[in-house]
């Protein structure tokens with residue numbers, strides 16, 4: 104029925120199936136239709152239809168890493184895979200505009216031909232779509248050296264829940280023409296609108312990408328070196344604390360990346376070694392090892408994100424190991440956030456950890472819910488004023504509440 | 512302007528102390544405008560609270576009486592953002608100038624909004640830290656104003672603008688409610704980037720009473736180059752070549768011939784050749800070891816683009832000398848004409864040479880003196896129009912030339928303001944970049960924060976979308 108109704112507003116190609124498996128396949132089975140629009144206008148038509156007919160909409164990018172969630176009521180899946188390709192790439196402007204379904208891997212390939220790249224390295228970055236990246240708002244640890252994703256999204260076309268098309272920001276690096284409605288869209292996880300096109304700032308590829316490693320028997324053994332690196336008078340590209348899941352490996356490592364020209368990187372390494380009083384290993388395959396660490400345990404049953412001031416990070420990590428046992432830790436030691444991955448986690452342990460992290464002034468959220476007790480609702484919440492404003496803001500963008508996960 | 516109810520003035524005095532309520536018309540004069548002096552409106556009163564609690568009480572009282580609040584920092588804004596509204600009371604942050612904490616280990620500062628930008632960097636210096644965004648007005652403008660305008664500065668090419676550095680805010684909202692947004696080390700579930708949205712809201716959402724901001728380690732070394740070019744076009748090509756080399760300078764700034772002449776005719780004269788078409792300042796900072804190599808490559812780009820001369824500074828004194836022509840440009844121009852309109856627009860960097868040529872053509876056509884000083888690395892232009900506001904015909908030509916310049920910048924993919932904000936001045940240009948649907952969405956978002964429309968009404972959004980409008984007194988003064 105839904106499919107028939109949609110056929111009246113969309114071309115046949117937009118309703119042909121073809122999106123891949125995984126968590127998405129399960130959703131497809133539950134959805135009334137999968138819509139694959141090719142243009143902003145088709146997205147707008149779809150959303151207008153959904154608002155008029157009170158049907159929920161689940162926007163998906165690659166769909167590869169969709170966490171399991173229970174979706175209630177009537178809904179359709181809106182996939183952005185046909186919204187792919189570059190719109191404007193002017194290397195000398197160091198900006199790129201592309202459609203939201205474009206994969207990061209193909210973006211970086213095109214940029215690479217001009218020795219440029221997008222400095223973001225969240226887990227699974229290569230297979231992410233630009234839209235998914237921006238919707239999730241995760242920069243990854245290289246934000247230390249380059250700044251967060253949120254400050255590099257220069258513009259986007261966003262379709263609101265009721266099908267209005269908003270062209271927010273622009274394609275210049277400085278722009279204060281009116282209230283910055285783009286900021287809350289970045290990281291809103293599909294709650295405010297479907298992003299159809301994005302303009303991002305690109306950066307020159309550094310001449311040298313050097314990885315420095317310091318190993319310790321456990322995470323606690325990294326603390327002093329991490330603090331020394333974090334407070335040294337130089338800015339690395341990233342500082343990551345890593346401890347893999349499975350015992351007996353058990354070993355922990357601090358991974359520091361330095362980007363720049365050769366003399367700069369040599370001097371920065373010397374500065375860090377002097378500050379920390381250690382000599383780092385420097386393996387040949389910096390990019391490969393960094394990618395392994397970045398994507399490790401990406402499909403674990405339960406994913407958590409812990410945020411703290413960097414000075415409290417190790418207390419938080421100790422609390423996590425205490426309460427959750429054998430978990431994978433990948434923490435950004437410069438900004439104090441950590442990705443934790445585990446098998447099942449029981450509710451009491453999770454709530455206990457959340458309370459402990461909040462007592463340290465931080466937050467704990469569930470990014471991948473398992474089949475068991477680790478449900479998103481157990482995570483730390485914004486304060487009441489922030490919640491109230493977020494809800495009212497969501498109403499501006501999505502008056503009828505068609506977007507998942509707002510939908511009850 | 513109508514004098515405020517004496518009862519309200521008395522209550523305000525009880526909250527902040529009678530000395531901190533200004534109603535004497537002579538003392539109100541300085542609050543009549545911000546840095547855009549062609550608009551002037553006398554406020555009903557100015558209140559200078561000393562704490563978040565006092566701001567909350569003041570806003571509660573005023574909003575209870577239906578009186579709009581116009582937040583004000585140092586009044587250096589260049590778009591009329593802090594321009595009083597005839598019915599409103601100005602709430603100034605001058606007394607809220609304390610740096611509350613420098614958290615050295617986490618590289619964070621917590622401060623009140625009236626802290627002067629340069630003072631924060633000064634206070635952080637003993638710890639080897641500094642605050643990156645550096646508007647050219649940094650010795651006088653406040654952090655509260657920077658947050659409200661999302662201010663930039665010469666070094667934002669490499670380091671980004673204010674938004675990137677603000678991690679948390681305490682805000683007094685409509686009716687005097689105090690709320691906290693964000694905060695470093697927190698990212699709760701379902702949070703939206705309200706801090707990012709608040710930055711750049713030009714005093715229209717609420718009054719910021721506390722700011723948490725990131726600090727960076729001071730760079731170990733700096734190299735500054737000054738390239739002299741026969742033509743603006745050649746300087747523009749040098750910029751494109753430097754960026755295409757994969758270099759990431761901290762700053763890339765250009766001054767044109769008209770500006771060079773103004774500077775050389777002033778007390779700030781720095782020995783620039785007055786017949787040069789353009790002077791280009793390029794600065795690199797970071798680890799000492801790599802700087803000379805970067806500077807060498809940039810210097811080669813300048814020569815290849817036809818520079819007649821390239822000077823290099825390696826110490827602070829030489830550096831100050833090379834920057835002089837850029838930094839003193841506004842002051843020098845103030846000398847040669849009674850009024851100066853500092854325009855602000857951004858274009859994609861590669862379009863700079865073409866846009867500058869067309870701005871020159873527009874200036875000539877309207878018989879106006881236009882001098883360009885700008886953040887070339889960001890494509891952020893400041894065409895400065897020199898004029899005399901007592902000359903009605905010239906004033907009219909300034910208006911028309913400004914509009915053409917704005918349309919031109921938008922036409923090549925740019926925007927109507929890169930860092931000075933919309934304020935009162937650019938509301939009329941908002942429709943060049945945003946359609947009705949987008950403007951309505953902005954108005955709806957303003958409504959989310961300020962449902963009664965009592966914070967800085969009549970700013971940012973074009974007339975039909977705002978509440979109170981600034982009427983003739985201001986426009987007549989133009």
Ligand SMILES: Cc1cc2nc3c(=O)[nH]c(=O)nc-3n(C[C@H](O)[C@H](O)[C@H](O)COP(=O)(O)OP(=O)(O)OC[C@H]3O[C@@H](n4cnc5c(N)ncnc54)[C@H](O)[C@@H]3O)c2cc1C
Nearest residue numbers: 584585586587588592647653655656657659662663714719
């Ligand atoms: C010579 C000169 C050079 C300049 N160079 C630059 C530059 O390089 N880059 C740049 O970006 N700008 C520049 N400016 C513009 C100006 O200095 C900035 O916009 C600055 O941020 C304004 O700060 P202020 O304290 O003077 O704010 P004001 O002018 O007093 O106010 C500006 C706006 O902020 C609001 N506001 C102020 N305080 C608060 C608060 N606590 N809460 C909420 N809203 C508030 C006001 O209502 C108003 O809308 C320059 C100005 C001059 C005169």
